[in-house]
Amino acid sequence: MARTIGAKLEALAAAAPSRRALICDDETVSRAALAARIGGLAAWLTERSAPGEGIALAMGNAPALVEAFLACAVSGRQALVYDPAWPAPYRAAIDAALAPRVTLETAPEVPPAPFPAPPAPEAPFYVGFTSGSTGTPKGYRRSHRSWIDSFHVSALEFGLSERDVVMAPGGLAASLHLYGVVHALHIGATAVMMHQFHPRRALRLIARHGVTALYATPTQLQMLIDAAGGEAFPSLRMLMISGAKWRAETRAATEALFPKAGIAEFYGASETSFITIGHPDEKVPAGSVGRAAHGVSLRIHDAEGRDLPSGEAGAIWVGSSMLFDEYACGSAPETRREDGFLTIGDHGRLDEDGFLYLHGREKRMLVTSGLNVYPEEVEAVLGGLSGIEEAAVFGLPDALRGVELVAVLRGHVDEPALRAACRALLPAAKIPRRFLALDDWPRTSGGKADLRVLEAIAVERLKR
Structure with a gap:
C-alpha cells in the first residue's frame, strides 16, 4: 500500500492510461495526462524550492489546482491551499505568516517528467485553512500519514474503491471536498468536481457520469433536493454527509432523490479527520452523530481533565493516527493535546452504547x-x-x-x-x-x- 499521497498515480496511469481520472464540468483528464502533469509540475517545483517548503496555491477550482496540489505532495513540498475569495487583508496576513517559497495563481506549462522519490510518510504535505466563519483563517498542517490513515478509514467505513465515481462538488479550499477528490484519485477511482457548485449542473454531472459516491454538506444536499424537482438519481450508492444534523423531512427527500444510496453521516474536523460515523445500516439515536470511527478513541473530560462517565457532558477528546501536526499560523486556545489525545473545544456526551451527542463549541x-x-x-x-x-x-x-x-x-x-x-x-x-x-x-x-x-x-x- 502506498504510504504517501499520490505515490500510486504513476502505476495507475501505466495500468490504464486512458481511463478517466478527473472530471471537472465538461473537462475530462485521463490517468496518463494527470500523471504527466503532476510529474512535470513536481520537477518544476523541485527546481525552485527545497523539500518541505511551502507552495501557495492561490488558484480557482479547476484540474490545475488538483495537479499542483498533488505535485507538491509527491515532491515533498507543502501545498498551502488558499481560498480565492479571501479579502486582501486575509491573504496578506497568511502570506506574512507563512512566507511561501513559490506562489501559483495559474499553473505553468511544463513537459512531462517522472515522479521523484517519495517523501517520508511523516512529512507534512498540506496546510489548509479554517473556513473563516469566526475571523482570520488559521492554518492547520497535515502529514502524509494522517491522510493515508484517513483513506484507510474511508475504505472501511464507506466501502469506496477503484470502481467508484466519486463526486465532491464544492470548493477545494474546503478540506472536505479536497479530501474527496484526492482520495478518489489516490485509489484509482474517478473523481468529479466543479469549477463552482451549482445544484442543477451537479445533478446533470451525476446522471451523465454515473456518480456512485457523493460528499456533500447539508446545505448542498438541500439545494440538490430543491433543484431536482422530484427526479431521482439511482446511480448513487453512498452519500457521505458532513456537518450539522438535518431534518427528518430532508432525509425523506434525500431517500427519494437517491433511492439506492446508503446515507452515512460523519462528524469530524480539519484537525482530526473522522471522529464519529453514523452508518446507514445501524439505528443512530436521535440527536447523535454516531459512534467512533475505525481507529478512533473518545474521552469526555470535565474542566479539571477528569474522565466523565456515560451521560455527562464535557470536552470531547479524540485519539487517533489521523490528527493534524500543528497550526502553521494562527492559534486556537481551545485546541489542546494530552497523552496522545486532542480536543478542539467541542463539548458533548457519550451514551452507554458509545454514541456521541454534541452540545456545542467551547469558544461559542x-x-x-x-x-x-x-x-x-x-x-x-x-x-x-x-x-x-x-x-x-x-x-x-x-x-x-x-x-x-x-x-x-x-x-x-x-x-x-x-x-x-x-x-x-x-x-x-x-x-x-x-x-x-x-x-x-x-x-x-x-x-x-x-x-x-x-x-x-x-x-x-x-x-x-
Whole structure:
C-alpha cells in the first residue's frame, strides 16, 4: 500500500492510461495526462524550492489546482491551499505568516517528467485553512500519514474503491471536498468536481457520469433536493454527509432523490479527520452523530481533565493516527493535546452504547443570567421548527443578564408562534429574546453559514 499521497498515480496511469481520472464540468483528464502533469509540475517545483517548503496555491477550482496540489505532495513540498475569495487583508496576513517559497495563481506549462522519490510518510504535505466563519483563517498542517490513515478509514467505513465515481462538488479550499477528490484519485477511482457548485449542473454531472459516491454538506444536499424537482438519481450508492444534523423531512427527500444510496453521516474536523460515523445500516439515536470511527478513541473530560462517565457532558477528546501536526499560523486556545489525545473545544456526551451527542463549541459558549448556553443547542431547536430553514444564535451585551440571546433566522418567521414553540422545547433562559429574519444568508466558500458576517449583521440591526 502506498504510504504517501499520490505515490500510486504513476502505476495507475501505466495500468490504464486512458481511463478517466478527473472530471471537472465538461473537462475530462485521463490517468496518463494527470500523471504527466503532476510529474512535470513536481520537477518544476523541485527546481525552485527545497523539500518541505511551502507552495501557495492561490488558484480557482479547476484540474490545475488538483495537479499542483498533488505535485507538491509527491515532491515533498507543502501545498498551502488558499481560498480565492479571501479579502486582501486575509491573504496578506497568511502570506506574512507563512512566507511561501513559490506562489501559483495559474499553473505553468511544463513537459512531462517522472515522479521523484517519495517523501517520508511523516512529512507534512498540506496546510489548509479554517473556513473563516469566526475571523482570520488559521492554518492547520497535515502529514502524509494522517491522510493515508484517513483513506484507510474511508475504505472501511464507506466501502469506496477503484470502481467508484466519486463526486465532491464544492470548493477545494474546503478540506472536505479536497479530501474527496484526492482520495478518489489516490485509489484509482474517478473523481468529479466543479469549477463552482451549482445544484442543477451537479445533478446533470451525476446522471451523465454515473456518480456512485457523493460528499456533500447539508446545505448542498438541500439545494440538490430543491433543484431536482422530484427526479431521482439511482446511480448513487453512498452519500457521505458532513456537518450539522438535518431534518427528518430532508432525509425523506434525500431517500427519494437517491433511492439506492446508503446515507452515512460523519462528524469530524480539519484537525482530526473522522471522529464519529453514523452508518446507514445501524439505528443512530436521535440527536447523535454516531459512534467512533475505525481507529478512533473518545474521552469526555470535565474542566479539571477528569474522565466523565456515560451521560455527562464535557470536552470531547479524540485519539487517533489521523490528527493534524500543528497550526502553521494562527492559534486556537481551545485546541489542546494530552497523552496522545486532542480536543478542539467541542463539548458533548457519550451514551452507554458509545454514541456521541454534541452540545456545542467551547469558544461559542455564552453565559446569560449565570447559565451556560451553547448556541448550537438553540440553533438545532430553532432549525427544527416549521418554516425555519436555518438559524444562528449570538449573544449581545446586556446590562441585566450579561448577554442577551438573539437569533438570526432564514425562513418564514411568525414570532408569536416561534416563541410558543421555543417555550415547549427550551428553558426560559435559552430562548432568544429577539429574532431577526434574513433572506440573504451569507456563506463561506465551503457552503457553511458565515457566522462572523451574521453576527455583524445582528449587532448592527439589533443594537439598542
